Amino acid sequence: xxxxxxxxxxxxxxxxxxxxxxxxxxxxxxxxxxxxxxxxxxxxxxxxxxxxxxxxxxxxxxxxxxxxxxxxxxxxxxxxxxxxxxxxxxxxxxxxxxxxxxxxxxxxxxxxxxxxxxxxxxxxxxxxxxxxxxxxxxxxxxxxxxxxxxxxxxxxxxxxxxxxxxxxxxxxxxxxxxxxxxxxxxxxxxxxxxxxxxxxxxxxxxxxxxxxxxxxxxxxxxxxxxxxxxxxxxxxxxxxxxxxxxxxxxxxxxxxxxxxxxxxxxxxxxxxxxxxxxxxxxxxxxxxxxxxxxxxxxxxxxxxxxxxxxxxxxxxxxxxxxxxxxxxxxxxxxxxxxxxxxxxxxxxxxxxxxxxxxxxxxxxxxxxxxxxxxxxxxxxxxxxxxxxxxxxxxxxxxxxxxxxxxxxxxxxxxxxxxxxxxxxxxxxxxxxxxxxxxxxxxxxxxxxxxxxxxxxxxxxxxxxxxxxxxxxxxxxxxxxxxxxxxxxxxxxxxxxxxxxxxxxxxxxxxxxxx
Amino acid sequence: xxxxxxxxxxxxxxxxxxxxxxxxxxxxxxxxxxxxxxxxxxxxxxxxxxxxxxxxxxxxxxxxxxxxxxxxxxxxxxxxxxxxxxxxxxxxxxxxxxxxxxxxxxxxxxxxxxxxxxxxxxxxxxxxxxxxxxxxxxxxxxxxxxxxxxxxxxxxxxxxxxxxxxxxxxxxxxxxxxxxxxxxxxxxxxxxxxxxxxxxxxxxxxxxxxxxxxxxxxxxxxxxxxxxxxxxxxxxxxxxxxxxxxxxxxxxxxxxxxxxxxxxxxxxxxxxxxxxxxxxxxxxxxxxxxxxxxxxxxxxxxxxxxxxxxxxxxxxxxxxxxxxxxxxxxxxxxxxxxxxxxxxxxxxxxxxxxxxxxxxx
Numbered sequence: 001x002x003x004x005x006x007x008x009x010x011x012x013x014x015x016x017x018x019x020x021x022x023x024x025x026x027x028x029x030x031x032x033x034x035x036x037x038x039x040x041x042x043x044x045x046x047x048x049x050x051x052x053x054x055x056x057x058x059x060x061x062x063x064x065x066x067x068x069x070x071x072x073x074x075x076x077x078x079x080x081x082x083x084x085x086x087x088x089x090x091x092x093x094x095x096x097x098x099x100x101x102x103x104x105x106x107x108x109x110x111x112x113x114x115x116x117x118x119x120x121x122x123x124x125x126x127x128x129x130x131x132x133x134x135x136x137x138x139x140x141x142x143x144x145x146x147x148x149x150x151x152x153x154x155x156x157x158x159x160x161x162x163x164x165x166x167x168x169x170x171x172x173x174x175x176x177x178x179x180x181x182x183x184x185x186x187x188x189x190x191x192x193x194x195x196x197x198x199x200x201x202x203x204x205x206x207x208x209x210x211x212x213x214x215x216x217x218x219x220x221x222x223x224x225x226x227x228x229x230x231x232x233x234x235x236x237x238x239x240x241x242x243x244x245x246x247x248x249x250x251x252x253x254x255x256x257x258x259x260x261x262x263x264x265x266x267x268x269x270x271x272x273x274x275x276x277x278x279x280x281x282x283x284x285x286x287x288x289x290x291x292x293x294x295x296x297x298x299x300x301x302x303x304x305x306x307x308x309x310x311x312x313x314x315x316x317x318x319x320x321x322x323x324x325x326x327x328x329x330x331x332x333x334x335x336x337x338x339x340x341x342x343x344x345x346x347x348x349x350x351x352x353x354x355x356x357x358x359x360x361x362x363x364x365x366x367x368x369x370x371x372x373x374x375x376x377x378x379x380x381x382x383x384x385x386x387x388x389x390x391x392x393x394x395x396x397x398x399x400x401x402x403x404x405x406x407x408x409x410x411x412x413x414x415x416x417x418x419x420x421x422x423x424x425x426x427x428x429x430x431x432x433x434x435x436x437x438x439x440x441x442x443x444x445x446x447x448x449x450x451x452x453x454x455x456x457x458x459x460x461x462x463x464x465x466x467x468x469x470x471x472x473x474x475x476x477x478x479x480x481x482x483x484x485x486x487x488x489x490x491x492x493x494x495x496x497x498x499x500x501x502x503x504x505x506x507x508x509x510x511x512x513x514x
Numbered sequence: 515x516x517x518x519x520x521x522x523x524x525x526x527x528x529x530x531x532x533x534x535x536x537x538x539x540x541x542x543x544x545x546x547x548x549x550x551x552x553x554x555x556x557x558x559x560x561x562x563x564x565x566x567x568x569x570x571x572x573x574x575x576x577x578x579x580x581x582x583x584x585x586x587x588x589x590x591x592x593x594x595x596x597x598x599x600x601x602x603x604x605x606x607x608x609x610x611x612x613x614x615x616x617x618x619x620x621x622x623x624x625x626x627x628x629x630x631x632x633x634x635x636x637x638x639x640x641x642x643x644x645x646x647x648x649x650x651x652x653x654x655x656x657x658x659x660x661x662x663x664x665x666x667x668x669x670x671x672x673x674x675x676x677x678x679x680x681x682x683x684x685x686x687x688x689x690x691x692x693x694x695x696x697x698x699x700x701x702x703x704x705x706x707x708x709x710x711x712x713x714x715x716x717x718x719x720x721x722x723x724x725x726x727x728x729x730x731x732x733x734x735x736x737x738x739x740x741x742x743x744x745x746x747x748x749x750x751x752x753x754x755x756x757x758x759x760x761x762x763x764x765x766x767x768x769x770x771x772x773x774x775x776x777x778x779x780x781x782x783x784x785x786x787x788x789x790x791x792x793x794x795x796x797x798x799x800x801x802x803x804x805x806x807x808x809x810x811x812x813x814x815x816x817x818x819x820x821x822x823x824x825x826x827x828x829x830x831x832x833x834x835x836x837x838x839x840x841x842x843x844x845x846x847x848x849x850x851x852x853x854x855x856x857x858x859x860x861x862x863x864x865x866x867x868x869x870x871x872x873x874x875x
Contacts, residue, residue: 472585479592482625483582484544486595490537490602497544505547506583 033075036126037185038193038386041065043119044082044179046383049205050113051086051177053321058227059208060085067215071184077131078187078215080123081180088141088175091167098124098137098179099151099160113381120179125153127183134163135181142175187215193386198222199335200377200384204323204419206331225334230327236319239269240279240306241353242424248299252291261287270313279309315355317348322357322421323382332361332417339365340463342455346448351440356422358441360448361415362456368413374398375415378435380425385433392434394418397445406453407460414456418445476506522670522696526605529651532644533602540595549583550591554643555784562783564828569776569791571783571829573642593636594643596625601640601651608672610652610692613637642784649742652692659743660687660713661694662720663731664703665754670696685720687734690743699753702731706872707750709733709793711762711771715852715863722864728872731756738771741788747775748790758790759872764798764808765849766820769839777829795835796871800842803850806867809857810848817849 045061052059061084068077089097098121124135140146150164187194191214198212202222207229210222238247257263264276271279280287283305285298294302323331325343332341343361350356369375378385378394389395398416408414420435428436435441480499488496536552543550555561556576565572580587580594600619604611611619617633620626627633637648648654665681671693678700681688688694708730710716716734719725725732731750735743750756760775762768778789803810813821821840830836843849855863 475585475588479588480582482592482623483540483550483588483595486592486599486623487537487540487544487550490595490599491534491541492537493541497541498547499544501547502544502549 033184033186034189034193036130037065037078037080037183037187038190038197039119040080040123040126040183040185041082041194042197042383043123044080045201045210046113047120048082048084048086048177049201049208049382051084051088052208053086053229054232055087056229056232057085057087058224058229059205059210061208062211062213064213065187065215066213067187068182071130075184075186076215077182077184079180079182080127081178083176083178085176088177089137089139090141091139091145091147094137094139094147094149095151095160095162097121098135098149099153099162113383121153123183124151124179124181125155127181128153129155130184131182133182135179137177137179139177140170140174142170142173144170146170146174195220196386197384200379200386201382203331203335203377203417204328204379204382204384206327206334222335225330226327228327228330230321230324233321234318236315236423237267237269239315239350239353239355240271240309240312241315241350243268243303243306243353245300245303248303252294252299255291258290258292259287260285260289260291263291269315275312278311279305282309315350315353317355317357319423320348320355320357320421322359323419325359328359328361328417328419332363332415336363336368336415337366338363338368338415340456340459342452342459344448344451344455346444349440349444351426351438354422354424354426356420356425356441356444358444358448359419359421360445360452361417362452363415363417364456364459365413368415370411370413373410377415377417379417379419380427380432380435381421382419383432385435387433389434391428393437393442394420394435394445396437397442397449401446401449401453403453406457408453408456416449416452418448420445473507477503522698525650529644529646530602530605532646533598533605533651536598536644537595537602549581551579551581551583552591552594552643553577553579554639557638557642557784559780562780564777566828566832568786569832570778570786570789571780573783590636590639593620593625593627593633594639596620596623597633597636597640598644601648601653604652605650608652610654612654612656613648614656616653638781638784645784647741647745647782647785647788649692649695649745654692654742655740657736657740658689658691659736659740660716660734661690661731661746662687662716662733663725664729665731666700666702667694667697668700669693670698681731682725687716687720687732690733690740690746692742695742695746695749699749702754702756703729704731704756705729707731707733707747707756707758709735709739709747709758709760709775710852711735711737711760711768712852715761718860719864722861724864724868727864728868735771735775739775741782744775744778744788744790747793748787751790751792758793759796760793761796761852761871762798763849763851764800764803764854765813765851766817766824766840766843768798769795769836770820770824773824773827773829773836796874797867798850798852798854800839800846802867803846803848804842806855806858808850808854810846810850810854813843813847813849818844818847 041063045063048061049059061082064081066079068079071077127135134150134152136150138146138148146168148166148168149162152161152163154161198210198220202208202210206225207227209224212220251267255263255267257266260280261276264271264279265273277287283302322345325345328343329341341361341363346358348355348357376389376395376398378392420441426436426438426441428434480502484496484499540550554577555573556578557573561574561576562571563574580591582588582591600616613634614630616637617627617630620633637653641648661681663681666678667681668678669675674693706729710719710732713734713736716732719732724730733743733747747758751758760772762771772795775790776793777791782788821844824830825840855867
């Protein structure tokens with residue numbers, strides 16, 4: 001059994017009700033019928049990608065959206081089916097994983113696409129409330145059996161209702177998960193975003209095969225360019241700087257430790273014997289105090305001191321899984337086929353106790369669309385961000401840059417790819433569409449941008465030289481033979497003079513120049 | 515006569531060998547693996563000086579170099595090589611061409627010129643480089659002027675060798691083109707040349723029998739006289755010893771038409787024998803306007819500006835006549851055309867004005 005199960009056993013827990021999200025589904029991005037269908041696809045696909053990646057399996061994901069019936073004037077009922085070759089889910093977790101909101105495997109700190117274990121279930125919940133149909137989940141971890149569930153969500157009690165359960169023999173050792181449910185939406189309006197989503201997902205997941213069949217039966221296929229995968233992220237404890245009262249209280253509820261010294265060591269990232277001791281001195285707390293006995297005021301003070309104390313070690317980045325320069329290059333190359341591509345990965349940095357890494361690519365020419373402004377592709381934890389571009393920190397940094405310094409003009413065919421990965425991406429809103437303008441993040445984005453811009457500038461300068469040189473050589477090889485021909489006729493000579501030496505000499509001269 | 519013929523053939527051989535020498539120079543440089551380079555006098559304004567002895571503009575000491583190695587020079591260099599080759603063909607095969615024709619012929623050699631001006635410049639380069647006029651290469655401009663009067667010429671152009679013509683044969687006059695400019699002078703009954711700015715007065719003079727009454731060869735310049743006409747006037751003066759009188763409108767432009775025949779133009783500073791320093795501007799002067807009470811128009815701004823320019827021009831310094839007339843024009847601020855004499859009747863200009871003017875010299 002994989003890592004996943006162990007992780008799951010330790011961290012699955014119920015923390016809220018479906019009801020809340022039923023009433024507030026806007027915050028998950030399900031604001032309107034076109035947005036809903038886009039978000040549903042995105043959430044399920046991202047779960048699938050995570051499930052494959054956590055096992056270092058190159059993902060193979062098949063998505064089919066088929067038309068079921070007309071619903072209202074603008075909306076239709078669609079059936080969404082997503083198949084993956086990921087880790088698969090243990091049968092006992094399947095009903096809760098898809099039938100209970102905020103039940104997830106993503107509740108510890110490591111970089112994952114989703115944040116709350118919310119998206120997939122919200123999509124299923126949205127399907128249920130718009131079509132009153134059950135969801136079908138089939139999964140196998142590659143063992144002897146395949147489990148198939150027909151589920152609905154009891155919204156008020158936030159519990160899965162199992163309508164049917166089948167067990168099949170897994171003759172072919174199949175591994176993966178298939179999710180199928182119906183939902184109401186507006187595909188025609190959502191289509192451009194959905195296609196963008198797949199293209200951009202393919203860009204930052206160059207090791208994935210993505211197939212999408214749309215309601216008209218059109219096939220969109222994105223084939224992997226490599227089978228190399230990034231290192232999966234390691235799970236870490238929260239860093240003291242990133243802690244809030246809510247988290248402290250939750251940790252106190254579940255902690256097995258009965259003194260502060262052990263509590264700090266056991267629940268926080270990079271806090272050891274000495275650091276714990278010194279911190280407790282700093283905040284005038286007895287190391288032997290039982291954390292469960294802390295008063296509300298003491299908890300608040302503890303939280304404030306955790307933020308105030310200067311000597312915590314910075315978080316390490318092992319909990320992050322950046323794409324890496326090679327994979328980013330492969331992905332952008334595959335989707336944009338640029339004439340020139342430069343990628344750059346920044347060293348890990350932190351904001352408010354959360355580690356993050358900025359990765360950037362700059363692509364020039366080739367299939368990069370020429371729009372009269374830069375084409376910006378934004379990603380957070382390998383998720384394409386498709387809305388609210390102008391509010392994003394990257395957009396602001398790019399706009400504020402003095403491009404003339406880099407000999408770059410906005411009308412050049414240039415695409416900028418920004419990938420920010422973090423255990424907690426600083427989204428500005430719950431809709432997860434753009435990244436807040438945090439000074440630490442801004443600085444990293446700006447530094448990465450300068451680096452790639454510098455390299456593009458070198459390329460452009462060199463290209464200009466090569467171009468000039470070509471032109472120069474072209475002129476010589478056009479005119480020298482003519483001069484030879486005219487001179488021969490004029491001088492009354494029979495044989496043309498040998499001009500090869502001259503032509504070679506201009507070539508050599510040119511090579512030195514560039 | 516034989517001597518003259520020999521001189522024409524000799525000149526032609528000089529032209530051909532000059533062009534060939536240029537070709538051989540390039541050929542040898544190429545063959546030795548050297549980028550061909552040529553030097554020629556600079557035609558920039560600061561290198562154009564007036565030579566009071568020669569009484570024309572000449573080029574100074576400055577020279578320019580054109581190298582096929584230079585990326586900016588190689589195209590004009592190639593064009594120049596082509597122009598030399600083309601000129602050599604024309605001259606050797608005794609064919610004539612025009613500036614326009616040169617521009618189009620280049621296209622057959624994939625040797626394009628951006629425009630007519632560019633190809634004209636290259637021909638001027640070739641003139642500067644070799645010291646021969648384009649007419650020597652049998653390249654002529656489009657514009658033509660005409661001559662009328664008692665002069666027998668003998669053709670030298672292919673197919674007409676030995677044929678002669680008297681230039682009174684046709685009442686419209688005879689075109690001054692390649693066939694005429696290459697012809698030999700046999701004999702003349704005239705004792706002077708009268709060059710006239712406009713075709714209308716030229717026709718009037720023929721009708722009024724001026725060529726007989728005043729024993730003259732009449733030339734219509736057609737405005738600014740083309741180079742071949744200026745060179746032809748020079749030949750009439752040098753070879754036949756005829757004095758030359760020039761009649762133009764009474765304004766700065768007419769005055770300058772006369773001046774160019776006398777002293778040449780800055781554009782042709784690289785060439786010799788296109789001007790006739792002894793030719794005389796006979797009118798219409800500013801003082802004639804007063805004396806003959808001619809109907810006039812006021813000078814406009816451009817006319818006045820031009821007068822001030824001419825006042826400073828070195829060509830207007832050698833004869834007090836010029837400065838006197840310029841000052842007078844500026845004083846009366848009026849101008850008159852040759853046709854202004856018609857107020858005294860159609861023949862007045864021939865019967866009264868012309869004899870007085872011819873006498874004056």
